[in-house]
Each structure stands twice: as C-alpha cells, then as structure tokens.
Amino acid sequence: MNEKDFLEKYLWPSTDKLDRSFTHPLPKIPGLKKAGDFIVQCEHEDTFSTNIVTKYHSETAGVILKEVYKNTQNKVTGVFVRLVGTMSVVKPGYPCISLDGAISNVVLATGERAPIKTTVAIHFPQVDPEQRKKVFQSFGERAKKSGVSYQERATDTMMPAFWGPVFVAQAEGIDFNIIRELRDGVWSAYKRLIEETPAKVPFDYRPFQEHMVFDTSKREHLTFKRMGLSVPVESQAAFFSVLVSGI
Amino acid sequence: MNEKAFLEKYLWPSGDKLDRSFTHPLPKIPGLKKAGDFIVQCEHEDTFSTNIMTKYESASTGVIFKEVYKNTQNKVTGTFVRLVGTMSLVKNEYPRLSLDAAVANVNLFTGEREDLKTTVAIHLPEVDSAQRKKLFQEFSAQAKADGVSYQEKEVEYASGTKGSIWVGESKGINLGMIHNLRQRAWTVYKSFMEETKAKIPFDYRPAQENTVFGSSQREHLSFKRMGLSVPVESQAAFFSVLVTGI
Numbered sequence: 001m002n003e004k005d006f007l008e009k010y011l012w013p014s015t016d017k018l019d020r021s022f023t024h025p026l027p028k029i030p031g032l033k034k035a036g037d038f039i040v041q042c043e044h045e046d047t048f049s050t051n052i053v054t055k056y057h058s059e060t061a062g063v064i065l066k067e068v069y070k071n072t073q074n075k076v077t078g079v080f081v082r083l084v085g086t087m088s089v090v091k092p093g094y095p096c097i098s099l100d101g102a103i104s105n106v107v108l109a110t111g112e113r114a115p116i117k118t119t120v121a122i123h124f125p126q127v128d129p130e131q132r133k134k135v136f137q138s139f140g141e142r143a144k145k146s147g148v149s150y151q152e153r154a155t156d157t158m159m160p161a162f163w164g165p166v167f168v169a170q171a172e173g174i175d176f177n178i179i180r181e182l183r184d185g186v187w188s189a190y191k192r193l194i195e196e197t198p199a200k201v202p203f204d205y206r207p208f209q210e211h212m213v214f215d216t217s218k219r220e221h222l223t224f225k226r227m228g229l230s231v232p233v234e235s236q237a238a239f240f241s242v243l244v245s246g247i
Numbered sequence: 248m249n250e251k252a253f254l255e256k257y258l259w260p261s262g263d264k265l266d267r268s269f270t271h272p273l274p275k276i277p278g279l280k281k282a283g284d285f286i287v288q289c290e291h292e293d294t295f296s297t298n299i300m301t302k303y304e305s306a307s308t309g310v311i312f313k314e315v316y317k318n319t320q321n322k323v324t325g326t327f328v329r330l331v332g333t334m335s336l337v338k339n340e341y342p343r344l345s346l347d348a349a350v351a352n353v354n355l356f357t358g359e360r361e362d363l364k365t366t367v368a369i370h371l372p373e374v375d376s377a378q379r380k381k382l383f384q385e386f387s388a389q390a391k392a393d394g395v396s397y398q399e400k401e402v403e404y405a406s407g408t409k410g411s412i413w414v415g416e417s418k419g420i421n422l423g424m425i426h427n428l429r430q431r432a433w434t435v436y437k438s439f440m441e442e443t444k445a446k447i448p449f450d451y452r453p454a455q456e457n458t459v460f461g462s463s464q465r466e467h468l469s470f471k472r473m474g475l476s477v478p479v480e481s482q483a484a485f486f487s488v489l490v491t492g493i
Binding site: 003004006009010011012013014015016018021022029035036037038039040041042043044048050055069070071082084103109114116166173174176178206209210213214217232233234235237238239240241245246 | 286288289302350374443459463478488
C-alpha cells in the first residue's frame with residue numbers, strides 16, 4: 001500500500017451535472033446564506049435518481065430553506081420525474097412547509113406514460129387546520145391569477161392525521177412560472193404565519209421526520225416502481241433525510 | 248423555456264471519484280448481486296464528506312450486504328477521517344452486524360490531530376450481550392493472528408442504552424487488517440445465522456431511528472471537534488442508505 005497515493009488519490013468530491021439555466025431565483029428571504037451543498041444519487045438497473053440539494057440559513061429571519069433539483073429517469077424508456085425547485089421552509093418552533101415542483105412525462109398516481117405536465121404540491125403538516133386553510137387560499141388566488149387549475153386534495157388513510165390536505169396545482173407542459181409563483185407564495189404565506197403566530201417551544205418535528213424518512217420513502221419506492229423507475233427505498237430515505245433533518 | 252434543452256440537459260448523474268485500487272474484494276457471500284450504487288455527498292465551509300456506497304443482495308443466503316468508501320476531509324487543514332470498506336450485513340429477521348473501518352489522522356474521540364491510525368469497530372447493538380461477547384471473541388482471534396491490538400469498549404448508544412462494541416486498532420494505514428476482519432465478519436455472521444432462530448417479525452425500527460436521528464446528531468458534533476464541518480443532514484442521509492431497505 002502506497003501511503004502517498006492513499007493520501008492524495010483515495011476519494012474526492014463528485015461534481016454535480018445540473019444545468020443551472022433551469023434553476024429559479026431564491027425566494028426573497030432576507031439574509032440567506034448557504035449552509036451546505038448536497039448530492040444524493042442512486043443508480044440501479046436502468047434508472048438513475050440524482051438529487052441536488054442546497055441548504056440555506058437566514059439568521060435575520062431565523063429560517064432554514066432547502067431547495068431541490070432532481071431527476072429520476074429510466075435511461076432506456078425515457079420515463080422521468082423531475083423536481084425543479086422543490087423547497088422546504090422552516091423556522092424552529094414552527095411547522096415545516098414544503099413545495100414539490102414536479103415535471104414529468106408519466107402520471108404520478110397511475111404510472112402510465114402521459115404528455116409532459118407540471119404539478120406543484122404544497123404540504124403543510126403539523127399546522128393548525130384553520131391556518132392551513134387560510135394559507136392554501138392564498139395559493140389558490142395565485143394559481144387562479146396564473147390561469148392554472150388547482151385543488152385541495154384530502155390525503156388517504158395511510159397518511160398520519162397531522163398531515164392534513166395537500167394543495168395541488170397542475171399545468172400542461174413545462175410551466176416554470178407556476179412553480180416560481182407558488183415558491184414566492186410559500187415564503188409570503190410562511191412569513192405572515194410566523195409574524196402572526198407565537199412559536200411553540202419545544203416543537204416536536206420527530207413524527208413528521210420519521211414519517212418522511214421511513215414511510216414516505218417506502219411508498220415512493222413503490223410509486224416509482226409502477227412508473228417503471230427502479231429507485232431503492234434507501235435512495236428516497238437519504239433524500240428525505242437531507243430535506244427534513246437538521247432543524 | 249426551451250423544452251428540448253430541458254429534456255436533454257437538465258440534470259444527469261454525477262460520477263464518483265473513488266480510486267478503486269484502494270477497495271477490498273467482497274466477502275465470500277455466495278450469490279451476491281449488485282442492487283444499487285449510491286453517492287451521498289455534502290460540501291460545507293472547508294469540508295467535503297463524500298460517501299460511495301454499494302448495496303448487494305444474495306438470493307441464495309437472503310443476506311443484504313452494503314459497503315462504504317468515504318472521505319470526510321478539511322481541504323485547508325488536511326484533517327481527514329476515511330472509511331475504507333465499512334460494511335453492514337443483515338438477513339431479514341436477524342440483527343444487523345456493522346463493521347466500521349476508519350483510517351484517520353485525527354483522534355476520533357478527542358478531535359486532536361495525530362499520526363495516521365486504522366481503527367475497526369464492530370457493532371451488534373441488536374444482539375443480546377452474551378451472544379455478542381461470543382461473537383466478539385471471533386474478531387479477537389483474528390486480531391491476535393494479525394498482531395493488532397483490540398478491546399471491547401462499553402459505549403452509550405444513541406438511544407441512551409449501554410452496550411459494547413469491539414475495536415481493533417493499528418498504527419498507520421492497515422488495509423490488511425480491515426480486509427481480514429471483513430472476511431471474518433461474514434464467517435461470524437454466517438455461523439450466527441445457522442445457529443440462531445429467526446425472530447419473526449424483527450423490529451428494525453428502533454435501531455434505524457437511533458442511527459438516522461441520534462447517531463447523525465452525535466457524529467455531527469464529533470466531526471465538529473475535529474474541525475470538520477459535516478451537517479447533520481449529511482450523516483442522516485449516509486445512515487439512511489446504510490440502515491433502511493430491510
């Protein structure tokens with residue numbers, strides 16, 4: 001064993017292959033500073049699933065923002081689900097809000113191949129249901145203004161009670177504008193919420209974190225499978241770990 | 248928005264920069280087939296932490312084998328902790344065995360810079376203490392044959408409960424010691440499976456939760472003492488790959 005070689009050559013960082021012309025401007029959260037660049041990737045059978053995640057922290061607002069650019073694609077069939085600016089915002093003492101910005105050529109629910117569609121889903125678990133309703137109304141107004149269809153979807157019985165309904169907006173084709181509009185909406189709504197509501201100290205994020213890392217990762221592994229995408233549970237669990245831990 | 252450009256150029260897989268001349272042969276588990284290649288990486292301040300992991304499954308033995316090559320290094324100070332062939336073995340309904348193989352130029356407990364050292368730690372947190380003691384004797388026999396020092400250490404698990412781990416240590420870079428203990432880990436686990444009844448259903452969840460949420464928090468702080476800036480998220484993601492999927 002050559003010690004010099006081991007010291008110099010063993011293992012170095014991978015570089016990401018994200019074309020940044022497809023990224024969004026950050027939401028206007030004052031004082032945001034980068035607090036970590038992440039790559040979570042899995043390749044299995046004909047599928048790759050690459051997550052590029054960045055963590056930001058704002059001392060002035062006390063907020064942690066994470067955003068995700070992701071591509072899960074079957075290299076042979078061309079089926080893909082891409083996240084283009086998925087984000088989560090959380091201030092310790094308050095519930096975590098997250099926005100999923102997906103562009104895909106497959107129906108997420110049935111797994112059937114379909115024309116390209118943009119779907120934005122906003123999740124606001126652990127929040128007071130009345131507050132959630134109010135926040136979702138503001139997203140509805142933004143979707144209406146942008147001319148895209150939207151609805152509040154009740155979650156199924158597999159989801160924990162604290163999850164509540166999900167706001168979903170959909171547009172035909174690749175619609176970056178609706179993702180941007182709703183990303184801005186998320187920060188405005190969250191800002192208002194933290195200004196108007198006292199913090200809950202300590203806030204127990206653990207049920208939400210466990211649900212994402214252990215349960216959602218299993219479900220999404222199966223959902224991907226229906227779409228012909230081979231994404232091991234471990235890959236989704238690692239992705240969700242980056243998203244929900246570190247609060 | 249140019250649809251063609253988005254379809255063709257948006258985001259493609261990263262390649263890993265692992266020099267495979269430093270990897271070990273796989274333990275001799277019959278029927279191993281690759282079931283996933285993973286990269287988990289974080290860069291923060293002057294530190295990078297890159298985990299290259301592979302999952303294998305063996306239909307004939309029912310075993311899931313995962314191995315890790317990892318480098319956590321401060322690019323400015325040169326302090327590093329490298330995992331060179333860390334592995335975990337688990338058969339459904341049996342406890343997990345993990346072997347941590349670190350080569351570092353920093354003391355893992357105090358955070359002080361020191362000469363290069365190789366440390367192998369064996370963890371069997373879900374095995375009862377009498378059985379664990381018996382299994383650890385096998386590793387001690389291997390260490391003795393290799394002429395490296397070893398001990399059993401009482402530790403506090405992330406859950407707050409206490410137990411022991413087996414630790415072998417050697418000066419410098421001792422890939423031979425890691426190699427032998429990896430091979431031994433498989434023979435130990437194999438005889439353990441043969442001699443022990445499966446526990447149906449086996450509840451992996453407490454250990455998974457402790458590792459993903461507890462150990463990641465502890466190791467984030469431990470890295471901090473060494474001058475390595477590794478966010479909790481990075482360790483949580485690494486541990487998620489290691490302990491989920493069963």
